[in-house]
Amino acid sequence: MANKITNLFNIQYPIIQAGMVWNSGWRLASAASNSKILGLIGAGSMYPEVLREHIQKCKQATINPFGVNVPMLYPNIQEVMDIIVEEDVKIVFTSAGNPKTWTTWLQERDITVVHVVSSVKFALKAQEAGVDAIVAEGFEAGGHNGRDETTTLSLIPMVKEQIKVPLIAAGGIATGRGMLAAMVLGADGVQIGSRFVASEESSAHKAFKQAVIDAKEGDTQLTLKELAPVRLIKNKFYQQVQELYKNGPTVAELKNLLGRARAKKGMFEGDLENGELEIGQISGLIHDIQPVHQIVKNIIHEFEIAKKEVSNF
Incomplete structure (x- = not known):
């Protein structure tokens, strides 16, 4: 399933496991990367030295690429970025801030930079800042979100129309059919969060997973x-x-x-x-807790079935 996203991250499937606070520790990220997608450690809920520990454990648990998601409102942002460089992490997803602040600094250190946006306006600013790819997230998504409440169905084609860098869709995607729909709308890949919350490897509390x-x-x-x-x-x-x-x-x-x-x-x-x-x-379509490798397998299987069905229209 080679395309711009698989080539950019050196992964088999164009799927990114979102770097969610309190959910995306090294166990989830390494399991995702071992499933041939891109796993992300969520730095937003970690003190700098805790992040270092998770990066080191992730490197021990997978030989495949993984990255770190960094909300740029983080109070210890310089220390976090220094740790990422010291630990030789090669992929960083930034969010909640101005992409111009860190993109060049990271790229000068041979790090691929992706920025998360919720609007066309911010997608254009991210492209202007020189990011390697953009995540456009519709307001269906969990956690912190865009003020304009633009849905993924509307946001992805509007962003695609305006940018030239690879585009990753996020928000309301948890199945193979959702993945195919996003890619038909113009995305080169998808970022999935909620489905991986309800995984065995997620660091979320079991009561929250059940909820x-x-x-x-x-x-x-x-x-x-x-x-x-x-x-x-x-x-x-x-x-x-x-x-x-x-x-x-x-x-x-x-x-x-x-x-x-x-x-x-x-x-x-x-x-x-x-x-x-x-x-x-x-979450209304998530009915069980599964290991990450099974979640990925199910998504890809459903994606392939849906693609064949669409080709018969």
Whole structure:
């Protein structure tokens, strides 16, 4: 299945396992890379030295390419980037910041750089910054999201029309049919998050994994747009947010309710009432917890079947 994305990352299938906070440790990333897709370690929930440990363990667990996802709002960003260089990581996905800040610096150190965007405007800025590829993520996605609420179905062809660098689709993709649809719309590959949350190798708490596979249509909602838009499962904390909205809260009041470590509490520690439970709308199609290699096998098998079906139209 060779194309621009497989060639760029030296992988067999044009699939990227998203670098999600509290879910994407070295076990998930190495299992993904061993399944011939690109695994990503999620640096956003790791102190610098914890990230170093995960990189080292990932290198021991796979001989295949893997990368690190780095939210650029990270307070120790220089230390994180230095560790990535010191540990000889060759692929970095950046997000939540200006791609001009780090792209050239990383590329000068022989690192492939991909930037995550949620709009055509930011895709063009990423291309101008010189990134090697772009992830365009629709608002169906879990976790932090775009303010414009542009769906993947609309976003991918609009971005494709404007850019020349390889394009990776994200948001609402968890199956082979979803992968094929995204590529028909113009994507060269896909980034998948929610499906890999519900994997055996994900570092998410087992209670959160169960909540994901129990989720149905309408069980997630984008909220907290005044801070940073985030898609959550509707739990006790989510309802508290909605109650606060009834009174027209200030940003300070929203921040006070959010507090600290809500995502860790929910996804990593398994507090399903008081934690942030970040997952995508596609959770309604996720019904079981499987090892990563089986998830990838199922996606590719369904992709090939769907491609044959489409060719008969």
